[in-house]
Amino acid sequence: xxxxxxxxxxxxxxxxxxxxxxxxxxxxxxxxxxxxxxxxxxxxxxxxxxxxxxxxxxxxxxxxxxxxxxxxxxxxxxxxxxxxxxxxxxxxxxxxxxxxxxxxxxxxxxxxxxxxxxxxxxxxxxxxxxxxxxxxxxxx
Amino acid sequence: xxxxxxxxxxxxxxxxxxxxxxxxxxxxxxxxxxxxxxxxxxxxxxxxxxxxxxxxxxxxxxxxxxxxxxxxxxxxxxxxxxxxxxxxxxxxxxxxxxxxxxxxxxxxxxxxxxxxxxxxxxxxxxxxxxxxxxxxxxxxxxxxxxxxxxxxxxxxxxxxxxxxxxxxxxxxxxxxxxxxxxxxxxxx
Numbered sequence: 001x002x003x004x005x006x007x008x009x010x011x012x013x014x015x016x017x018x019x020x021x022x023x024x025x026x027x028x029x030x031x032x033x034x035x036x037x038x039x040x041x042x043x044x045x046x047x048x049x050x051x052x053x054x055x056x057x058x059x060x061x062x063x064x065x066x067x068x069x070x071x072x073x074x075x076x077x078x079x080x081x082x083x084x085x086x087x088x089x090x091x092x093x094x095x096x097x098x099x100x101x102x103x104x105x106x107x108x109x110x111x112x113x114x115x116x117x118x119x120x121x122x123x124x125x126x127x128x129x130x131x132x133x134x135x136x137x138x139x140x
Numbered sequence: 141x142x143x144x145x146x147x148x149x150x151x152x153x154x155x156x157x158x159x160x161x162x163x164x165x166x167x168x169x170x171x172x173x174x175x176x177x178x179x180x181x182x183x184x185x186x187x188x189x190x191x192x193x194x195x196x197x198x199x200x201x202x203x204x205x206x207x208x209x210x211x212x213x214x215x216x217x218x219x220x221x222x223x224x225x226x227x228x229x230x231x232x233x234x235x236x237x238x239x240x241x242x243x244x245x246x247x248x249x250x251x252x253x254x255x256x257x258x259x260x261x262x263x264x265x266x267x268x269x270x271x272x273x274x275x276x277x278x279x280x281x282x283x284x285x286x287x288x289x290x291x292x293x294x295x296x297x298x299x300x301x302x303x304x305x306x307x308x309x310x311x312x313x314x315x316x317x318x319x320x321x322x323x324x325x326x327x328x
Contacts, residue, residue, distance in 0.1 A: 050297050107290075
Protein backbone atom coordinates (compact mmCIF):
# COMPACT_ATOMS: atom_id res chain seq x y z
CA UNK A 1 0.00 0.00 0.00
CA UNK A 2 2.85 2.39 0.82
CA UNK A 3 4.48 1.56 -2.47
CA UNK A 4 1.26 2.30 -4.27
CA UNK A 5 0.90 5.68 -2.55
CA UNK A 6 4.48 6.56 -3.33
CA UNK A 7 4.01 5.58 -6.94
CA UNK A 8 0.88 7.70 -7.21
CA UNK A 9 2.60 10.64 -5.58
CA UNK A 10 5.48 10.27 -7.97
CA UNK A 11 3.12 10.22 -10.93
CA UNK A 12 1.36 13.37 -9.71
CA UNK A 13 4.63 15.20 -9.11
CA UNK A 14 6.10 14.18 -12.42
CA UNK A 15 2.96 15.29 -14.21
CA UNK A 16 3.02 18.68 -12.50
CA UNK A 17 6.65 19.33 -13.39
CA UNK A 18 6.92 19.93 -17.10
CA UNK A 19 10.13 18.79 -18.69
CA UNK A 20 12.21 21.51 -20.30
CA UNK A 21 14.16 20.99 -23.45
CA UNK A 22 16.74 22.84 -25.42
CA UNK A 23 16.45 23.62 -29.10
CA UNK A 24 19.70 24.71 -30.70
CA UNK A 25 20.53 25.55 -34.28
CA UNK A 26 23.66 26.24 -36.26
CA UNK A 27 22.97 28.86 -38.90
CA UNK A 28 25.14 30.26 -41.64
CA UNK A 29 24.59 33.89 -42.53
CA UNK A 30 25.64 35.10 -45.95
CA UNK A 31 24.78 37.55 -48.69
CA UNK A 32 24.07 34.83 -51.20
CA UNK A 33 21.00 35.29 -53.36
CA UNK A 34 18.87 32.32 -52.49
CA UNK A 35 15.34 31.60 -51.39
CA UNK A 36 14.66 31.85 -47.65
CA UNK A 37 15.25 28.76 -45.58
CA UNK A 38 11.78 27.71 -44.48
CA UNK A 39 13.21 25.74 -41.57
CA UNK A 40 14.15 28.96 -39.84
CA UNK A 41 10.60 30.24 -39.85
CA UNK A 42 10.14 33.21 -37.54
CA UNK A 43 13.80 33.24 -36.61
CA UNK A 44 14.96 34.62 -39.97
CA UNK A 45 13.60 38.16 -39.52
CA UNK A 46 15.27 38.32 -36.12
CA UNK A 47 18.54 37.20 -37.62
CA UNK A 48 18.28 39.83 -40.34
CA UNK A 49 17.68 42.55 -37.79
CA UNK A 50 20.66 41.55 -35.69
CA UNK A 51 23.25 40.55 -38.26
CA UNK A 52 22.09 42.30 -41.42
CA UNK A 53 22.98 39.53 -43.85
CA UNK A 54 20.60 38.75 -46.70
CA UNK A 55 20.38 34.98 -46.46
CA UNK A 56 20.36 32.51 -43.56
CA UNK A 57 20.65 28.78 -43.89
CA UNK A 58 20.04 26.34 -41.11
CA UNK A 59 22.94 23.89 -41.11
CA UNK A 60 21.77 21.84 -38.16
CA UNK A 61 19.09 21.69 -35.50
CA UNK A 62 19.21 19.70 -32.29
CA UNK A 63 16.50 19.35 -29.70
CA UNK A 64 16.99 17.46 -26.49
CA UNK A 65 15.47 17.40 -23.01
CA UNK A 66 17.39 19.42 -20.53
CA UNK A 67 19.17 17.34 -17.97
CA UNK A 68 18.41 18.39 -14.43
CA UNK A 69 21.73 16.98 -13.35
CA UNK A 70 24.82 17.35 -15.50
CA UNK A 71 25.52 18.91 -18.86
CA UNK A 72 23.67 18.49 -22.07
CA UNK A 73 25.97 18.14 -25.04
CA UNK A 74 24.66 19.09 -28.44
CA UNK A 75 26.79 18.56 -31.53
CA UNK A 76 25.68 21.07 -34.12
CA UNK A 77 28.06 19.94 -36.85
CA UNK A 78 30.93 21.75 -38.54
CA UNK A 79 32.90 21.12 -35.38
CA UNK A 80 30.61 23.29 -33.26
CA UNK A 81 29.48 21.78 -29.97
CA UNK A 82 27.53 23.42 -27.18
CA UNK A 83 27.18 22.37 -23.57
CA UNK A 84 24.25 23.47 -21.46
CA UNK A 85 24.29 22.87 -17.76
CA UNK A 86 21.18 23.83 -15.77
CA UNK A 87 21.77 25.53 -12.46
CA UNK A 88 18.45 26.72 -11.03
CA UNK A 89 14.90 27.45 -12.04
CA UNK A 90 13.13 30.70 -11.11
CA UNK A 91 9.48 30.78 -12.12
CA UNK A 92 9.65 30.78 -15.91
CA UNK A 93 13.36 31.39 -16.11
CA UNK A 94 16.17 28.91 -16.16
CA UNK A 95 19.68 29.79 -15.20
CA UNK A 96 22.09 27.75 -17.25
CA UNK A 97 25.79 27.61 -17.99
CA UNK A 98 26.37 27.84 -21.70
CA UNK A 99 29.60 26.82 -23.41
CA UNK A 100 30.35 26.85 -27.08
CA UNK A 101 33.26 24.93 -28.53
CA UNK A 102 34.82 24.54 -31.89
CA UNK A 103 37.12 21.56 -31.72
CA UNK A 104 38.99 21.92 -28.47
CA UNK A 105 38.71 25.67 -28.41
CA UNK A 106 36.17 27.18 -26.06
CA UNK A 107 34.77 30.07 -28.04
CA UNK A 108 32.63 31.43 -25.24
CA UNK A 109 31.55 30.50 -21.75
CA UNK A 110 28.68 32.22 -20.01
CA UNK A 111 25.99 31.98 -17.41
CA UNK A 112 22.62 32.89 -18.79
CA UNK A 113 19.31 33.63 -17.14
CA UNK A 114 17.10 32.40 -19.94
CA UNK A 115 13.33 32.93 -19.96
CA UNK A 116 11.31 30.20 -21.61
CA UNK A 117 10.84 30.48 -25.35
CA UNK A 118 13.21 33.45 -25.59
CA UNK A 119 15.81 33.06 -28.32
CA UNK A 120 19.51 33.60 -27.67
CA UNK A 121 21.83 34.26 -30.59
CA UNK A 122 25.56 33.73 -30.45
CA UNK A 123 27.71 35.17 -33.19
CA UNK A 124 30.47 32.64 -33.90
CA UNK A 125 33.43 32.48 -36.25
CA UNK A 126 33.59 34.05 -39.68
CA UNK A 127 34.20 31.65 -42.53
CA UNK A 128 34.93 33.20 -45.89
CA UNK A 129 32.22 35.78 -46.43
CA UNK A 130 29.83 34.05 -44.10
CA UNK A 131 29.26 34.01 -40.37
CA UNK A 132 28.25 31.10 -38.21
CA UNK A 133 25.50 31.81 -35.72
CA UNK A 134 24.24 29.56 -32.95
CA UNK A 135 20.76 30.02 -31.60
CA UNK A 136 19.27 28.26 -28.65
CA UNK A 137 16.06 28.48 -26.73
CA UNK A 138 14.67 26.84 -23.62
CA UNK A 139 11.38 25.21 -24.50
CA UNK A 140 9.01 24.06 -21.78
CA UNK B 141 -35.65 81.48 -64.68
CA UNK B 142 -36.85 79.63 -67.70
CA UNK B 143 -40.29 81.19 -68.30
CA UNK B 144 -41.56 84.49 -69.52
CA UNK B 145 -41.99 86.93 -66.65
CA UNK B 146 -43.37 90.30 -67.48
CA UNK B 147 -43.13 91.38 -63.83
CA UNK B 148 -39.47 90.50 -63.72
CA UNK B 149 -38.77 92.49 -66.85
CA UNK B 150 -40.71 95.42 -65.42
CA UNK B 151 -38.78 95.10 -62.16
CA UNK B 152 -35.54 95.15 -64.09
CA UNK B 153 -36.50 98.32 -65.89
CA UNK B 154 -37.75 99.95 -62.69
CA UNK B 155 -34.51 99.15 -60.89
CA UNK B 156 -36.32 97.12 -58.24
CA UNK B 157 -34.21 93.99 -58.57
CA UNK B 158 -31.01 93.48 -56.69
CA UNK B 159 -28.45 90.82 -56.03
CA UNK B 160 -28.87 87.36 -57.43
CA UNK B 161 -32.33 88.06 -58.77
CA UNK B 162 -31.05 91.02 -60.78
CA UNK B 163 -28.29 88.86 -62.22
CA UNK B 164 -30.70 86.05 -63.07
CA UNK B 165 -33.21 88.33 -64.80
CA UNK B 166 -30.47 90.11 -66.77
CA UNK B 167 -29.09 86.80 -67.92
CA UNK B 168 -32.52 85.55 -68.89
CA UNK B 169 -33.40 88.67 -70.85
CA UNK B 170 -30.12 88.44 -72.73
CA UNK B 171 -30.84 84.86 -73.79
CA UNK B 172 -34.64 84.68 -74.08
CA UNK B 173 -35.91 86.32 -77.30
CA UNK B 174 -39.47 86.70 -75.97
CA UNK B 175 -38.30 88.50 -72.84
CA UNK B 176 -35.84 90.55 -74.89
CA UNK B 177 -38.74 91.78 -77.01
CA UNK B 178 -40.78 92.44 -73.84
CA UNK B 179 -37.84 94.33 -72.36
CA UNK B 180 -37.43 96.53 -75.44
CA UNK B 181 -41.16 97.09 -75.61
CA UNK B 182 -41.45 98.17 -71.97
CA UNK B 183 -38.32 100.26 -72.31
CA UNK B 184 -39.85 102.02 -75.30
CA UNK B 185 -43.09 102.66 -73.36
CA UNK B 186 -41.17 104.15 -70.47
CA UNK B 187 -39.20 106.42 -72.77
CA UNK B 188 -42.40 107.53 -74.39
CA UNK B 189 -43.97 108.25 -71.00
CA UNK B 190 -40.90 110.15 -69.89
CA UNK B 191 -40.91 112.18 -73.08
CA UNK B 192 -44.66 112.84 -72.91
CA UNK B 193 -45.80 112.88 -69.31
CA UNK B 194 -49.58 112.50 -68.91
CA UNK B 195 -51.40 115.68 -68.10
CA UNK B 196 -54.13 115.16 -65.52
CA UNK B 197 -57.39 116.75 -66.56
CA UNK B 198 -59.43 117.61 -63.53
CA UNK B 199 -62.53 119.73 -63.55
CA UNK B 200 -62.43 120.32 -59.82
CA UNK B 201 -60.12 122.74 -58.21
CA UNK B 202 -57.43 121.17 -56.00
CA UNK B 203 -59.09 122.53 -52.85
CA UNK B 204 -62.44 121.05 -53.82
CA UNK B 205 -60.84 117.69 -54.73
CA UNK B 206 -59.02 117.52 -51.42
CA UNK B 207 -62.18 118.31 -49.50
CA UNK B 208 -63.90 115.38 -51.24
CA UNK B 209 -61.05 113.01 -50.32
CA UNK B 210 -61.05 114.28 -46.77
CA UNK B 211 -64.77 113.66 -46.36
CA UNK B 212 -64.41 110.18 -47.86
CA UNK B 213 -61.73 109.36 -45.30
CA UNK B 214 -63.85 110.61 -42.50
CA UNK B 215 -66.83 108.56 -43.71
CA UNK B 216 -64.88 105.28 -43.81
CA UNK B 217 -63.34 106.03 -40.44
CA UNK B 218 -62.00 102.88 -38.82
CA UNK B 219 -62.78 100.62 -41.77
CA UNK B 220 -59.93 98.26 -42.16
CA UNK B 221 -58.55 97.85 -45.66
CA UNK B 222 -56.42 94.82 -46.52
CA UNK B 223 -53.56 95.72 -48.74
CA UNK B 224 -52.25 92.82 -50.81
CA UNK B 225 -48.72 91.82 -49.83
CA UNK B 226 -46.38 91.05 -52.71
CA UNK B 227 -45.09 87.49 -52.79
CA UNK B 228 -41.33 87.43 -52.39
CA UNK B 229 -39.00 85.01 -54.11
CA UNK B 230 -36.46 83.20 -51.92
CA UNK B 231 -33.46 85.33 -53.00
CA UNK B 232 -35.46 88.50 -52.36
CA UNK B 233 -36.59 87.13 -49.00
CA UNK B 234 -32.98 86.33 -48.14
CA UNK B 235 -31.91 89.80 -49.12
CA UNK B 236 -34.70 91.36 -47.11
CA UNK B 237 -33.86 89.33 -44.04
CA UNK B 238 -30.13 89.17 -44.49
CA UNK B 239 -29.32 90.35 -40.99
CA UNK B 240 -31.73 87.90 -39.43
CA UNK B 241 -30.36 85.04 -41.53
CA UNK B 242 -26.79 85.98 -40.67
CA UNK B 243 -27.66 86.11 -36.98
CA UNK B 244 -29.41 82.73 -37.14
CA UNK B 245 -26.51 81.07 -38.97
CA UNK B 246 -23.99 82.55 -36.54
CA UNK B 247 -26.04 81.38 -33.57
CA UNK B 248 -26.37 77.89 -35.04
CA UNK B 249 -22.62 77.65 -35.61
CA UNK B 250 -21.96 78.85 -32.07
CA UNK B 251 -24.38 76.32 -30.57
CA UNK B 252 -22.97 73.45 -32.63
CA UNK B 253 -19.44 74.46 -31.70
CA UNK B 254 -20.38 74.67 -28.04
CA UNK B 255 -22.04 71.26 -28.11
CA UNK B 256 -19.03 69.76 -29.87
CA UNK B 257 -16.68 71.29 -27.32
CA UNK B 258 -18.73 70.08 -24.36
CA UNK B 259 -19.08 66.65 -25.93
CA UNK B 260 -15.39 66.33 -26.60
CA UNK B 261 -14.58 67.51 -23.10
CA UNK B 262 -16.97 65.25 -21.20
CA UNK B 263 -18.29 62.54 -23.47
CA UNK B 264 -15.23 61.25 -25.25
CA UNK B 265 -13.66 58.31 -23.47
CA UNK B 266 -10.14 58.98 -22.34
CA UNK B 267 -7.56 57.45 -24.62
CA UNK B 268 -5.05 55.56 -22.60
CA UNK B 269 -1.81 54.58 -24.17
CA UNK B 270 -0.55 51.43 -22.62
CA UNK B 271 3.11 51.35 -21.93
CA UNK B 272 4.87 48.84 -24.14
CA UNK B 273 5.28 45.57 -22.42
CA UNK B 274 8.91 45.17 -21.56
CA UNK B 275 10.47 42.25 -23.35
CA UNK B 276 11.63 39.61 -20.98
CA UNK B 277 15.14 39.37 -22.36
CA UNK B 278 17.57 36.71 -21.38
CA UNK B 279 20.28 38.02 -19.11
CA UNK B 280 23.87 37.09 -19.50
CA UNK B 281 25.31 37.04 -16.00
CA UNK B 282 28.82 35.90 -16.83
CA UNK B 283 30.64 36.01 -20.10
CA UNK B 284 34.19 35.12 -21.01
CA UNK B 285 36.28 33.86 -23.85
CA UNK B 286 39.29 31.61 -23.60
CA UNK B 287 40.97 32.23 -26.96
CA UNK B 288 43.59 34.98 -26.82
CA UNK B 289 42.71 38.29 -28.49
CA UNK B 290 39.02 37.51 -28.56
CA UNK B 291 36.25 39.31 -26.77
CA UNK B 292 32.60 38.64 -26.13
CA UNK B 293 29.94 41.23 -25.54
CA UNK B 294 26.23 40.92 -25.04
CA UNK B 295 23.31 43.14 -25.91
CA UNK B 296 19.56 43.00 -26.20
CA UNK B 297 18.14 43.65 -29.64
CA UNK B 298 14.88 45.47 -29.04
CA UNK B 299 13.85 45.15 -32.68
CA UNK B 300 14.44 41.44 -32.88
CA UNK B 301 13.47 40.69 -29.29
CA UNK B 302 16.52 38.53 -28.72
CA UNK B 303 19.62 38.62 -26.59
CA UNK B 304 22.84 38.38 -28.53
CA UNK B 305 26.30 37.26 -27.53
CA UNK B 306 28.78 38.70 -29.97
CA UNK B 307 32.11 36.94 -30.06
CA UNK B 308 34.71 38.92 -31.96
CA UNK B 309 38.35 38.42 -32.70
CA UNK B 310 38.01 34.75 -33.63
CA UNK B 311 40.42 33.52 -36.28
CA UNK B 312 39.07 33.97 -39.79
CA UNK B 313 39.16 30.93 -42.01
CA UNK B 314 38.64 30.49 -45.70
CA UNK B 315 36.15 27.62 -45.55
CA UNK B 316 34.52 25.15 -43.20
CA UNK B 317 37.24 22.54 -43.48
CA UNK B 318 39.91 25.08 -42.68
CA UNK B 319 37.83 26.31 -39.75
CA UNK B 320 37.47 22.85 -38.30
CA UNK B 321 41.17 22.21 -38.66
CA UNK B 322 42.14 25.59 -37.28
CA UNK B 323 39.89 25.40 -34.24
CA UNK B 324 40.54 21.72 -33.61
CA UNK B 325 44.19 22.50 -33.06
CA UNK B 326 43.46 25.58 -31.00
CA UNK B 327 43.86 24.54 -27.40
CA UNK B 328 42.24 26.67 -24.72
